[in-house]
Amino acid sequence: MKSKDVKILWGRSGNRCAICKTPLTQEATSPTASFTLGEQAHIVGDKENAARGKSLLTSEERDSYHNLILLCPNHHTEIDKNEVGWPVDKLHQVKSVHELWVTETLSETIDHVRLAQQTAISAVVDTAVELCDLENWQSWTSHALSPSQRWREDMPSALFNFRKRVNATIWPPEFDELSRAAISLSVLLHCASDEFMKHSDSLGNYYVADRFYRRPANNTDYDADLVEFEAWQDRCYDLVRQATKAANWFADVVRRDVNPMFFAAKGRFFIEEGPFEDLSVRVSIPQYTDAEKTALPASLKLYA
Ligand SMILES: [Zn+2]
Ligand SMILES: [Zn+2]
Incomplete structure (x- = not known):
């Protein structure tokens, strides 16, 4: 798995499980014990005999960002055990919806920063009026x-x-x-x-x-x-x-x-x-x- 793909996956997932949105960590020895270890799960299985593994994808394509979904250990286990409940199309959809949610949440965060900055600037303007x-x-x-x-x-x-x-x-x-x-x-x-x-x-x-x-x-x-x-x-x-x-x-x-x-x-x-x-x-x-x-x-x- 290339680090670029891993980085994109974690970034676009907002470091959260795509199914339950639990915050995840990449570090096995995380100082914050409240964070769960994240798992880069394969949508099409990494091998022919793995869950959802029957595919024409090459092994490089199977390890690329487009075929990965970031999950908590519970949900990784769940999708691999319940192959029928979690087919390839459904996982792609869950991933897309999750990444959109992250984008919106993130841009909302940026708006808060903007708002705080504008408040600070407005305060300087008020100071000018007074002083x-x-x-x-x-x-x-x-x-x-x-x-x-x-x-x-x-x-x-x-x-x-x-x-x-x-x-x-x-x-x-x-x-x-x-x-x-x-x-x-x-x-x-x-x-x-x-x-x-x-x-x-x-x-x-x-x-x-x-x-x-x-x-x-x-x-x-x-x-x-x-x-x-x-x-x-x-x-x-x-x-x-x-x-x-x-x-x-x-x-x-x-x-x-x-x-x-x-x-x-x-x-x-x-x-x-x-x-x-x-x-x-x-x-x-x-x-x-x-x-x-x-x-x-x-x-x-x-x-x-
Ligand atoms: Zn989860
Ligand atoms: Zn798996």
Whole structure:
């Protein structure tokens, strides 16, 4: 008997007796005594004088997968003793029905795994809603994007926790794009808050920009410090804009792969920049192009 045939037989039988479905083991010295030793029984007997042995099959064909059926010792004894009750056709049928049952049971098992994975992924999505305050995106980012920048004091640690959570997630292969969007979003938000914290002061329940170029009152490096301050501000703004692109991408993929209703009513995440010197406010929906998405998160432009 070839090991390939034996392997196929055991695999397709789900390691169970085709008649009573008792779990079987291949090892005579199995550590689990509750398992019964399986027997690779011949449908057409292995020899002319064996049970159901009258056949034109060659001895190689008699030992092939197609002529074998996996049984417990009781049922092997039964089919060989009761040749009339267990003819060749009936055994082939029993084997086919059993293998179909195994396929269905097995695919059901896979569905359970899928369900568990989807549950885990849904939990990460819920975490994003909470820690990134997606519900109030336009509101909190408008503070971060205003000339008098301001971040709610709970945001930096929430965004750091979101990044840790995304890092710890094991993403099944079918959630590849979602994982890349989530990683991009978490890295950008964490970097945005980190960058802001470099020059911020605590004020009430907020962190506000520290205008360091104004210190001391007669700062001789005022002009250079102001340039530095404005460059830092631009980096802060840019990271929030990039994060909004990532949030829109993330929401699109969540709607496609996890939950079609995810922020479906709100649609896209807007940002509001300004007010500028002419008091105007610019509202936009930052979005990545498809080419940009393909390259993320490897292509993330950070200021570390
Ligand atoms: Zn059995
Ligand atoms: Zn036999």
